[in-house]
Amino acid sequence: MTKYLKKCAECSKYVLENPESKCRYCGGKLVNPRPPKYSPIDKYQKYRLDFFKTEFKKKIN
Numbered sequence: 001m002t003k004y005l006k007k008c009a010e011c012s013k014y015v016l017e018n019p020e021s022k023c024r025y026c027g028g029k030l031v032n033p034r035p036p037k038y039s040p041i042d043k044y045q046k047y048r049l050d051f052f053k054t055e056f057k058k059k060i061n
């Protein structure tokens with residue numbers, strides 16, 4: 001269900017995906033609410049993983 005929801009880049013409202021990919025409130029461009037490439041959570045997890053890996057190696061050596 002949530003995969004049909006998109007977020008308006010202009011007014012930040014959640015709008016059902018439509019063929020025009022336009023916001024029905026302001027006509028703005030609809031974007032994916034959570035694009036994996038730019039997810040700050042994913043980025044944070046990567047840094048945390050790197051941190052734990054480094055700590056783990058320190059303990060071994």
Ligand SMILES: [Zn+2]
Pocket residue numbers: 008009010011012013023024025026027028
């Ligand atoms: Zn909008």
